[in-house]
Amino acid sequence: MTEESGGKAKRGGLLARGWRSVREAGKLQLLATVLMLVLALFIARFSWTLPGSDEPTPLTNDAERALYDTRAYLAADMVEQDDRIILVVYDDQALINLEQRSPLPRDALAEALGNLDKMGAKAIGIDILFDQPQKDDELLIETLRNMQTPTAVGYANVETNASDIVYEQQVFLEEFMAALEGTNSRPASIRLDNSFGATRIWPTIEPDLPPLLGRAMLEDAGGPVEAFEGYEGSIVYRRALRAGLDEMDDGAGQDQGNIEEPLFQSISIELFLDLDPAVAEFVAQQIEGKYVLIGGDIVDYDRVETSITPWTGFEPAGLSVHGEIIAQMLDGKVLPQVPEWALWMMAVLVVATAALTALLEWPAPKLVPLLLLLAVMFVGIPFWLHFNDVDTYGLPAVGWLVGWIIAFTAVTAAARSAGAAQRSFAQGALGKYIPRDIAQQIIDQPELLSLGGEKREIYVLFSDLEGFTKMSHAIPPEMVAKLLNRYLEMLSKVVLDHGGVIDKYVGDAVVAFWGAPIARPDDAERATKAGYAMWQAGEDFRREVAEMDPNLPKIGKTRVGLHFGEAVVGNFGGDTRIQYTALGDSMNTAARLEAANKPLDSNVSASREFIEKSNPDWWVPMGRIVLRGRARPVDIYHPRPDLPEEDREALAEIAQLSDSKHDVAVQSLDALIARHPDDKALRNYATRIRNLNDGGAYVLG
Structure with missing residues (x-):
């Protein structure tokens, strides 16, 4: 294969x-x-x-x-100013000078149209609604009727522009448009699609509306409109090649920010009023052969958010959008x-x-x-x-x-x-033989069963039941099995409840560790509490057995040793048998600490390395010893939540004075024992502190 x-x-x-x-x-x-x-x-x-x-x-x-x-912003063509389209605008300054803001003054428009009509524009489009009567209406209508240049006049109705016009306004607008019938001036829709807050696409073609302003202008001028018949797709916006390059000051020290260069040349409508013949000739050169759009370019009025506004921050006037539509038709940009x-x-x-x-x-x-x-x-x-x-x-x-x-x-x-x-089911079955977290990892990642290990820093716990081997010879094997299973069940629960991994059972001994395969921030605290709880579980077991059968031999104490250090943790064995375990000197040290409890008259012993990781205030230093088979001394600690806080502090001070002021330390310890005369562990400590070797440690025999 x-x-x-x-x-x-x-x-x-x-x-x-x-x-x-x-x-x-x-x-x-x-x-x-x-x-x-x-x-x-x-x-x-x-x-x-x-x-x-x-x-x-x-x-x-x-x-x-x-x-x-x-996409629209990044794909937009960078272009020079489009000289095919001219905007003739009512800007803010023009309205100030004309002393009329709304409705836009029609006498000025009539005069401007009359002058524009002589300048040879291809077509003129008016992006203004004549939906309210004004005193200059007759003058404007007369001008529009006499236009030789094809002129598209803004139109809207209530159905498609409900936010811009009401019924009464539409009635007047219809009458205004009727007066233009049979002339070169005709209605054209100025509706834009502002769906979802921006003008991104061409407005839909409605049967009761005249052609869109741009369509009407190109139709009248003989421009390319056939390809756009029925087109309702995206508006192809462009970006000014020099946009944002210039910074301007308003003359009063106020920064006006980056100026967006307009895509179309914009001329104030004032230029076409009281036109000097010499100026008229110059302006005509700018207008001849162009598409002229007339409308407002007023701050905060009729501004349109486009598909590129989120990136440029620039909102053009609606008039400019009509210019972009005309440019798109002239460029033949029919997007499939x-x-x-x-x-x-x-x-x-x-x-x-x-x-x-x-x-x-x-x-x-x-x-x-x-x-x-x-x-x-x-x-x-x-x-x-x-x-x-x-x-x-x-x-x-x-x-x-x-x-x-x-x-x-x-x-x-x-x-x-x-x-x-x-x-x-699989997790439960595996969990009977290996820790639950390891079982879960093996289910999720079967490759974890492969042999091998890694060096980790772990918290090791080693426990043993005093005298169990001797007792097992004095009772029937069935009872031995029953008691051992119950004992291991109680101690195993302590380990698992505190998030530990049960390494192995060695007879009645339990070996466990924290820090692998998953290390947790509170592993030290978990292991510290588990060590003390393990001894308590052993005491509970002793009472349980005594209540079960008074004739059974007396159960010994559970002793616990705790140490922190490096070990190699992983799967060890062969193809037919694998055990997840930890190997290393830290395991041996924990075992020897457990064994040291007997000569120390204690129940739970931990090394300084272990205690420094958790810093519990209810564990006290109990001297320095040399474990059996070891040369390096170990500072040991016992859990003593039963001692008053001042006595625990006294033991901490004794440990500090042991090396520098040994006699003072001995006296302080004797004074402490006087307050606790029945405390075997303290009396044992007193014996040891008087028999230290040259290194300041007591050597266990």
């Missing part, structure tokens, strides 16, 4: 196992999975708006439009849209790949790179299409990613639900 065919077979086996797990899920789980897959397909297809409506899709709508705006069938095919593909990936049950190291790759692909495809002049408005990107995640999560949840019982 080749490597390639072997890989296919392995993947096929993983898919089969995953599919089997899904099929074994309960009916409710399967139903929930199907519903989630339908939801994933829905989002992968309809992440912009809900089907059959203009309502935004919750959660994904804003993200899709933000990503589209990013992704067909419906392709959108559905991609949505199905997204959900299918998510389901297949979930069935493979890949671990995180494999899954995370795949998810990152898919995220790049799902986001990258719309960017690639956009940069290649394909309309990506309405094309899912966030929807594909979210749909994939939902589908993957649904199938994964179904597979895990079906395998939960199997995993629970």
